[in-house]
Amino acid sequence: MSKDDRVVPFVPKRKTVGCPNCGRPTVVAHRPFCSSRCADVDLGRWLTGSYRIPTEEAPADGDPRPEDDG
Numbered sequence: 391m392s393k394d395d396r397v398v399p400f401v402p403k404r405k406t407v408g409c410p411n412c413g414r415p416t417v418v419a420h421r422p423f424c425s426s427r428c429a430d431v432d433l434g435r436w437l438t439g440s441y442r443i444p445t446e447e448a449p450a451d452g453d454p455r456p457e458d459d460g
Contacts (some may be wrong), residue, residue, distance in 0.1 A: 409416055409424035411431055416422055423429040435441055 407416070407422070408414055409428050410422060411428040412424060414424040417424055420426055420429050423432065
């Protein structure tokens with residue numbers, strides 16, 4: 391078997407994904423975001439509950455109620 395007969399495995403190219411907030415290319419230091427500003431904006435959304443999924447379920451007995459925060 392010569393060198394030209396070897397089978398080279400197929401390696402798919404990675405799909406580049408932009409910053410989830412603004413769509414600009416990501417930076418390794420702030421991955422998956424493009425900057426510390428976009429990372430901080432996302433953290434603020436998590437902390438304020440913007441990513442909460444609304445539900446009709448009543449909280450369990452041991453769960454704190456939202457009005458008890460504070």
